[in-house]
Amino acid sequence: MIIAFLTPAMLCYLIVFLYPSIRTFIMSFFKIVSVTDPIKASNFIGFGNYHKLFHTQLFLQSMSNIGKIWFFGGVGVMLIALLFAVALTSGMKHVKFFRSVIYLPNVVSAVAMGTMWINYVYNSDYGLLHNFFKTLHMTKASQFLYTGQDHLFWSMLVAYCFGMVGYHMLIFMSSIEQIPKDYHEAALLEGANAWQRFFHVTLPYLRGCIRTNLVMWTVFTVGFFVWGQLFSPVNLSNATVAPMNYMYEMVFGASSSANTVRDSGAGAAIGVCMMVIVLIVFALTNLITKNDDTQM
Amino acid sequence: MKKKQINLEHTNQKKLIPAYIFIGLWVVFTFMLIGWVVFASFSTSNEIFSDHMFRFETGFHIENYAKAWKTQKVSVFFMNSLLYTVVSCSAIILISAPAAYVLSRFAFKGNNISQMLLASALGIPVIMIIMPLFGIVSKLHLTNNRWLLMFLYIAMNVPFTVFYLLAFFKSLSVTYEEAAYIDGCSPMGTFWKIMLPLVQPGIVTVTIFNFITIWNEYFMSLIFANKQNVRPVAVGLYNMIQAMRYTGDWGGMFASVVIVFLPTFILYIFLSDRIIAGVTAGAIKG
Amino acid sequence: MRRRSNQTLLGLAKQLGKGHVMNVPYQPSTFVVMYNKDLFQKAGITSVPKTWAEFTDCCAKLVAAGITPITVDDAYMAAFFGYNMSRLAGVDKTLAMVKNNDFSDPSVLKFGEIWSDFAKKGYMSKKAASNIYPAGQVEEIATGKVAMYLNGTWLPNEIKGSAPNMNWGSFAWPAMDPKGNGIEANNYGAQSFGINKNSKVGPEAFQLIVWLTTGKWDAELAKQSVGVPMGNDSEWPAQLKEAKAVIDATTIRMPWGCGMEDNPEINVKIKENLAKLITGAIDAKGFAAGMQKK
Numbered sequence: 001m002i003i004a005f006l007t008p009a010m011l012c013y014l015i016v017f018l019y020p021s022i023r024t025f026i027m028s029f030f031k032i033v034s035v036t037d038p039i040k041a042s043n044f045i046g047f048g049n050y051h052k053l054f055h056t057q058l059f060l061q062s063m064s065n066i067g068k069i070w071f072f073g074g075v076g077v078m079l080i081a082l083l084f085a086v087a088l089t090s091g092m093k094h095v096k097f098f099r100s101v102i103y104l105p106n107v108v109s110a111v112a113m114g115t116m117w118i119n120y121v122y123n124s125d126y127g128l129l130h131n132f133f134k135t136l137h138m139t140k141a142s143q144f145l146y147t148g149q150d151h152l153f154w155s156m157l158v159a160y161c162f163g164m165v166g167y168h169m170l171i172f173m174s175s176i177e178q179i180p181k182d183y184h185e186a187a188l189l190e191g192a193n194a195w196q197r198f199f200h201v202t203l204p205y206l207r208g209c210i211r212t213n214l215v216m217w218t219v220f221t222v223g224f225f226v227w228g229q230l231f232s233p234v235n236l237s238n239a240t241v242a243p244m245n246y247m248y249e250m251v252f253g254a255s256s257s258a259n260t261v262r263d264s265g266a267g268a269a270i271g272v273c274m275m276v277i278v279l280i281v282f283a284l285t286n287l288i289t290k291n292d293d294t295q296m
Numbered sequence: 297m298k299k300k301q302i303n304l305e306h307t308n309q310k311k312l313i314p315a316y317i318f319i320g321l322w323v324v325f326t327f328m329l330i331g332w333v334v335f336a337s338f339s340t341s342n343e344i345f346s347d348h349m350f351r352f353e354t355g356f357h358i359e360n361y362a363k364a365w366k367t368q369k370v371s372v373f374f375m376n377s378l379l380y381t382v383v384s385c386s387a388i389i390l391i392s393a394p395a396a397y398v399l400s401r402f403a404f405k406g407n408n409i410s411q412m413l414l415a416s417a418l419g420i421p422v423i424m425i426i427m428p429l430f431g432i433v434s435k436l437h438l439t440n441n442r443w444l445l446m447f448l449y450i451a452m453n454v455p456f457t458v459f460y461l462l463a464f465f466k467s468l469s470v471t472y473e474e475a476a477y478i479d480g481c482s483p484m485g486t487f488w489k490i491m492l493p494l495v496q497p498g499i500v501t502v503t504i505f506n507f508i509t510i511w512n513e514y515f516m517s518l519i520f521a522n523k524q525n526v527r528p529v530a531v532g533l534y535n536m537i538q539a540m541r542y543t544g545d546w547g548g549m550f551a552s553v554v555i556v557f558l559p560t561f562i563l564y565i566f567l568s569d570r571i572i573a574g575v576t577a578g579a580i581k582g
Numbered sequence: 583m584r585r586r587s588n589q590t591l592l593g594l595a596k597q598l599g600k601g602h603v604m605n606v607p608y609q610p611s612t613f614v615v616m617y618n619k620d621l622f623q624k625a626g627i628t629s630v631p632k633t634w635a636e637f638t639d640c641c642a643k644l645v646a647a648g649i650t651p652i653t654v655d656d657a658y659m660a661a662f663f664g665y666n667m668s669r670l671a672g673v674d675k676t677l678a679m680v681k682n683n684d685f686s687d688p689s690v691l692k693f694g695e696i697w698s699d700f701a702k703k704g705y706m707s708k709k710a711a712s713n714i715y716p717a718g719q720v721e722e723i724a725t726g727k728v729a730m731y732l733n734g735t736w737l738p739n740e741i742k743g744s745a746p747n748m749n750w751g752s753f754a755w756p757a758m759d760p761k762g763n764g765i766e767a768n769n770y771g772a773q774s775f776g777i778n779k780n781s782k783v784g785p786e787a788f789q790l791i792v793w794l795t796t797g798k799w800d801a802e803l804a805k806q807s808v809g810v811p812m813g814n815d816s817e818w819p820a821q822l823k824e825a826k827a828v829i830d831a832t833t834i835r836m837p838w839g840c841g842m843e844d845n846p847e848i849n850v851k852i853k854e855n856l857a858k859l860i861t862g863a864i865d866a867k868g869f870a871a872g873m874q875k876k
Contacts, residue, residue, distance in 0.1 A: 005394035020425035
């Protein structure tokens with residue numbers, strides 16, 4: 001039975017993930033210009049692509065960017081998502097309505113969300129924040145340039161995180177709803193207050209869920225692409241570049257420069273680096289949040 | 297017992313007031329954002345970039361929607377997307393749930409490795425596998441083939457679904473299987489009849505995610521669905537959005553945007569009604 | 583075809599194709615200062631600036647009339663910097679700067695000084711520091727708030743939806759320093775048609791291209807897309823008539839942005855530092871230092 005149940009999934013994996021990623025992994029050690037060029041033994045350059053990457057300022061900047069996104073964004077999103085999830089499962093009214101609205105930004109296409117933030121929220125002449133601060137007579141704040149190069153990164157991060165909270169909240173909620181009611185009843189009978197119930201009943205139960213959220217957040221961060229493009233639509237900026245944006249330019253060529261320098265080998269190398277990051281995080285979370293079976 | 301519970305309800309609501317405020321603000325902000333897009337979809341470009349967008353001085357421009365719907369074959373895209381998403385989501389569950397079940401309950405030789413491999417699939421960006429995939433597909437002359445497209449959608453989402461359902465299966469008690477075994481149910485039967493229904497909340501949630509992911513999927517569709525008649529909604533409409541951005545038809549662009557996100561949102565509202573909270577512990581106790 | 587089409591552009595195609603015309607150009611464009619004639623009139627400017635002093639004077643007049651003289655956004659900052667450098671240090675030196683990623687030349691500091699000063703005087707729109715494409719053209723030019731934009735002749739077409747009746751004019755970016763080039767150096771280019779080398783219908787394809795890019799259809803395309811026609815005798819759209827003089831006077835062709843976008847690392851440096859210069863977060867020295875970072 002085990003084989004019958006497991007095989008279809010593993011087949012999918014082998015064809016669509018294992019073979020292509022192994023081939024891309026191999027590609028990363030060769031000098032390859034176009035994506036469809038064959039791999040010639042004569043073009044083997046060992047760690048040459050990696051060496052070049054780690055000495056390229058723009059690539060290092062992109063790594064620094066996703067590092068900040070992963071940490072600051074991750075903390076913010078997880079805390080808010082958990083807070084919402086707990087609140088919504090503690091007997092609030094109109095839960096379904098709130099849940100739908102909080103998840104809504106995640107459903108709306110990123111292009112629309114990004115445009116909303118840039119053209120409405122952050123606009124320095126007619127935008128939401130500008131009008132808000134103007135009514136409060138805080139003129140300096142109302143003239144703040146949210147999309148100026150000094151603040152572009154944080155503006156982008158806030159906009160991105162806003163849309164992500166709903167997704168992680170849903171994952172937390174579906175896990176919290178699975179906690180058998182007896183646990184809470186038993187705790188209540190023993191006189192536990194809300195905080196104590198949260199820390200001793202809810203949180204331990206969420207270990208597997210926290211791990212899922214952490215891994216998914218890492219995956220999204222590594223695949224950060226569209227928002228970087230939205231906040232710097234025509235060409236790369238230090239504030240918004242993520243490794244995938246940089247890789248896209250390496251593989252398909254920048255749209256505006258006259259001499260398009262394509263380097264698919266480097267692109268493949270970036271992909272490999274990203275994969276390694278995710279593997280590390282997965283292994284670490286495996287160690288930290290061990291999934292013991294809950295005892296009944 | 298009842299008295300105590302009623303008291304608890306009262307104090308609960310009071311304690312939750314800060315939550316109401318915070319969530320309330322969040323909700324209001326979300327409405328302002330989405331509302332702006334909807335308003336913009338009825339406006340002209342000039343109005344959008346001015347101080348007086350909400351006054352609709354030149355009226356409601358419904359023609360933005362008509363233009364967005366007619367100029368490209370949006371109905372074709374819609375039917376394609378519907379087909380791809382429904383078929384793929386069903387197949388994903390059929391493939392992933394059994395795999396998640398055996399990985400979570402049974403200790404066998406390849407278990408850990410399989411889990412690590414599937415998890416690693418999550419960290420592989422699409423752009424990383426697209427190149428060799430394109431190579432194989434071209435050689436087999438399968439570009440623009442609907443079934444290939446669906447296979448790709450399914451395969452892309454199986455790892456995440458397995459991983460997600462794994463946590464749910466792990467949290468189920470072994471007593472279910474023990475009881476079923478005593479009743480003479482086969483292992484496979486146990487799975488289909490008893491264990492699978494128990495993780496229904498998880499299945500519903502992950503199907504929603506998959507639906508939205510496949511509906512909004514862009515990269516694969518762009519590369520493997522070049523012909524208009526097999527194109528899903530995402531590529532067709534996104535291209536329209538890009539085009540309208542450059543020509544400055546922002547009203548039309550926002551109308552397209554609303555057309556793109558509406559189905560996923562409506563679906564979400566309907567499906568979320570069916571999420572059953574928790575397992576009736578009473579089934580075992582009683 | 584040779585006789586009917588724009589010689590400059592065919593010559594360019596030949597040059598880029600290393601002696602052969604590998605692609606057939608159409609829908610040519612050039613990079614000039616596009617300006618709003620009505621706003622110039624409102625400020626009392628009677629003639630187009632031909633020297634840097636006249637340009638500065640124009641800016642002062644515009645500010646006095648409550649109009650912001652010029653703007654830029656993140657898509658065009660590199661080209662803006664490149665053009666300025668070509669006038670301050672010359673095309674060849676600028677291209678060398680890009681090639682070696684070496685911005686230690688004093689002309690970089692000069693650029694910083696000029697624009698830091700201009701930003702303080704309000705000649706450069708403050709919003710330019712935060713404009714994300716296409717904010718510069720849509721929010722500032724189309725709304726009639728800003729008078730000039732160093733941009734391509736495609737600009738009227740791009741914003742004809744929001745500004746269908748704008749009274750467009752154009753002039754070449756003036757010379758700024760005797761060490762650099764003047765209005766004889768400009769960037770121009772075109773879209774082009776190429777034929778796949780494996781095509782089995784090469785000659786027919788070529789006939790189709792000729793038919794599309796000359797005579798009636800060339801003129802029609804130019805008219806509908808407010809673009810520049812290929813044909814020598816074709817009528818230029820009203821909005822771009824003055825750009826013709828710029829192209830005709832061009833003897834040195836600069837590549838796009840004078841090469842500033844060829845290296846993405848240089849491009850990001852320009853965007854970051856120019857934006858800070860405009861808001862006053864850094865001064866000219868800070869700009870030069872930022873540009874010299876590797």
